Amino acid sequence: MGKITAAITGVNGYLPDYVLDNEELSTIVDTSDDWITTRTGIKERRIMKNGASSDMAAEAIKGLLEKTNTDPMDVDLVVVGTVTPDYVFPSTSNVVCDKAGLKNAWGFDVSAACSGFLYSLATGAQFIETGRYKKVIVVGVDKMSSIIDYQDRTTCVIFGDGCGAVMLEPNEEGLGIQDFVLRSDGSGRDYLVMPAGGSLNPATAETVENRMHYVKQEGKQVFKFAVTNMADVSAEIMERNDLASDDVDWLVPHQANLRIIDATANRMGLSSDKVMINIKNYGNTTAGTLPLCLWDYESQLKKGDNIVLSSFGGGFTWGAIYLKWAYNS
Numbered sequence: 590m591g592k593i594t595a596a597i598t599g600v601n602g603y604l605p606d607y608v609l610d611n612e613e614l615s616t617i618v619d620t621s622d623d624w625i626t627t628r629t630g631i632k633e634r635r636i637m638k639n640g641a642s643s644d645m646a647a648e649a650i651k652g653l654l655e656k657t658n659t660d661p662m663d664v665d666l667v668v669v670g671t672v673t674p675d676y677v678f679p680s681t682s683n684v685v686c687d688k689a690g691l692k693n694a695w696g697f698d699v700s701a702a703c704s705g706f707l708y709s710l711a712t713g714a715q716f717i718e719t720g721r722y723k724k725v726i727v728v729g730v731d732k733m734s735s736i737i738d739y740q741d742r743t744t745c746v747i748f749g750d751g752c753g754a755v756m757l758e759p760n761e762e763g764l765g766i767q768d769f770v771l772r773s774d775g776s777g778r779d780y781l782v783m784p785a786g787g788s789l790n791p792a793t794a795e796t797v798e799n800r801m802h803y804v805k806q807e808g809k810q811v812f813k814f815a816v817t818n819m820a821d822v823s824a825e826i827m828e829r830n831d832l833a834s835d836d837v838d839w840l841v842p843h844q845a846n847l848r849i850i851d852a853t854a855n856r857m858g859l860s861s862d863k864v865m866i867n868i869k870n871y872g873n874t875t876a877g878t879l880p881l882c883l884w885d886y887e888s889q890l891k892k893g894d895n896i897v898l899s900s901f902g903g904g905f906t907w908g909a910i911y912l913k914w915a916y917n918s
């Protein structure tokens with residue numbers, strides 16, 4: 590028997606219906622379509638008016654089960670990357686298993702901000718590679734509108750809501766996840782953080798009054814770290830796996846800013862037609878960006894394609910995963 594690798598065997602997404610475009614945002618805060626488009630590449634984002642992260646995840650999972658012809662009772666584990674869990678506890682994964690009817694599965698949440706899906710994918714893959722499990726679902730979901738301050742023009746133009754989910758199954762043809770490089774640096778916590786609501790600053794009238802339950806970001810600082818680290822880690826995973834630019838079929842970059850994506854692609858020597866980009870339509874959905882890219886581009890992917898996923902986010906957290914796509918749609 591060959592070595593077991595963990596392969597993605599299906600992908601599905603869920604996006605709320607409501608479209609918040611740059612024009613509407615310009616009536617809420619002092620901004621413009623021109624500023625947002627040139628600085629970030631975003632035109633519109635989706636907003637979930639009712640419901641929680643678990644509702645998006647449950648919808649994405651139900652569609653995924655249908656697409657992959659999977660009996661809900663056969664799912665072993667659900668790993669959910671999110672920084673907008675339904676509650677502090679129980680975990681969103683726990684709620685999702687109930688809402689999606691995954692009676693035999695257990696799960697947990699992974700808090701790694703924009704790298705939530707990467708961390709979760711690497712973690713979920715371990716359970717397949719050891720031979721312990723046959724079906725693991727990995728979700729990246731965030732309802733960013735629940736922690737965004739719509740009086741703060743520096744953050745509210747960037748983020749949106751959305752969810753993507755993938756099925757992981759054992760593969761003996763050498764397809765699936767080949768390698769990962771994951772990093773974190775907690776000294777970055779001051780630059781991108783939701784200051785209150787945790788054990789450091791529990792909710793009080795004062796934390797609410799001071800708007801501390803919203804995302805705070807020092808954009809310029811985060812930008813500097815993101816450009817360097819996302820490019821570095823993507824180059825590192827290519828080197829480690831002897832991948833030349835021509836060997837890489839697709840880059841799946843975290844969708845935070847078109848300029849960061851371009852810098853990463855340049856460093857890897859990739860032309861723009863090999864880079865998945867959907868930031869224009871959804872903005873930054875945090876843990877949702879990578880699986881939503883895979884979902885949008887699924888029909889263009891071919892069995893054996895070399896794919897590098899790469900992200901940078903709050904924490905700081907960052908990393909890259911190299912995988913071989915396992916199926917033709």
Ligand code: UT7
Nearest residue numbers: 620621624628703742743746808809811812815845846902
């Ligand atoms: O996904 C998690 C990781 N996050 C990231 O990767 C985000 C990284 N950072 C960025 O993408 C960029 O820094 C931003 C898009 C957040 C901001 O772009 P920037 O080019 O770094 O702008 P800036 O923060 O330096 O602001 C430039 C100017 C400022 O005005 P002054 O001080 O030059 O007069 C801001 O007040 O733009 C102003 N500004 C805005 N103007 C119109 C900031 N936000 C807005 C806005 N509309 N929405």
